[in-house]
Structure formats: C-alpha cells, structure tokens
Amino acid sequence: MSDILERLGATLEARKSSAADSSYAASLYAKGLDAMLKKIAEEAAETIMAAKDGDPKKIVYETADLWFHTLILLASQGLGPQDVLDELARREGVSGYTEKASRGKQ
Numbered sequence: 001m002s003d004i005l006e007r008l009g010a011t012l013e014a015r016k017s018s019a020a021d022s023s024y025a026a027s028l029y030a031k032g033l034d035a036m037l038k039k040i041a042e043e044a045a046e047t048i049m050a051a052k053d054g055d056p057k058k059i060v061y062e063t064a065d066l067w068f069h070t071l072i073l074l075a076s077q078g079l080g081p082q083d084v085l086d087e088l089a090r091r092e093g094v095s096g097y098t099e100k101a102s103r104g105k106q
C-alpha cells in the first residue's frame with residue numbers, strides 16, 4: 001500500500017478516539033454516518049464538476065477530497081484503505097464481465 005494511504009488510514013483510525021472539537025475527522029465521526037455520507041456526495045459532485053470543467057488540477061484536488069472522505073467512512077465502519085486495495089488486487093485480471101457473471105448478474 002502507498003505510504004500516504006497507510007499513514008492517513010492510521011491517523012483517521014486514531015481520530016476515532018479524539019474529542020470532537022480536536023480535529024476535522026473527529027468532528028465528522030461525532031456528527032455520524034449521515035454527515036459522512038453527505039460529505040462524500042458533496043465531494044463526488046465537486047469531482048464531477050471539476051471533470052466537466054476539464055481542469056486537471058481541480059480534478060486531482062476534488063478527487064483527493066473524495067478519497068479522504070471515503071477513508072473516514074471506511075474507518076467509521078472498522079475498515080481501512082488496505083481492505084479496498086485488497087479488493088482491487090483480487091479483481092486484477094478478472095474482467096468486469098466475468099466478475100458480474102460470477103455473481104449471477106449478467
């Protein structure tokens with residue numbers, strides 16, 4: 001896993017036991033699941049708008065915000081970036097068609 005994802009995942013895990021007013025992540029955990037999901041929806045919309053604008057710097061910036069907020073969601077559910085990387089690794093070399101078919105959705 002990339003070092004930054006590993007460090008950020010560990011930081012976000014630690015923030016789960018921090019006081020709500022001590023950090024941005026801690027405040028979002030305290031607000032609860034709906035607040036986390038709302039931020040993900042907002043950041044996804046901002047990423048889409050950046051792509052529609054065709055602005056590479058904005059796309060990267062907004063995608064970083066989106067990833068960051070999904071990492072908060074993962075941590076809140078007892079998961080971390082390694083879980084997603086493991087899933088991507090599992091899919092390596094498996095075509096979308098094969099994957100869908102194996103789940104009986106084709």
Ligand SMILES: N=c1c2ncn([C@@H]3O[C@H](COP(=O)(O)OP(=O)(O)OP(=O)(O)O)[C@@H](O)[C@H]3O)c2ncn1[C@@H]1O[C@H](COP(=O)(O)O)[C@@H](O)[C@H]1O
Nearest residue numbers: 008011012015022023024025026027039042064065068069
């Ligand atoms: N990578 C990030 C990061 N990316 C985005 N953000 C915050 O996510 C929010 C993004 O929300 P918006 O773009 O909507 O901006 P906003 O209007 O300020 O947000 P709201 O007030 O609407 O929630 C901003 O407050 C950003 O500061 C981040 N906050 C923290 N991190 C990392 O998380 C670590 C822990 O952060 P704390 O929990 O603050 O200690 C830090 O050391 C950083 O490495």
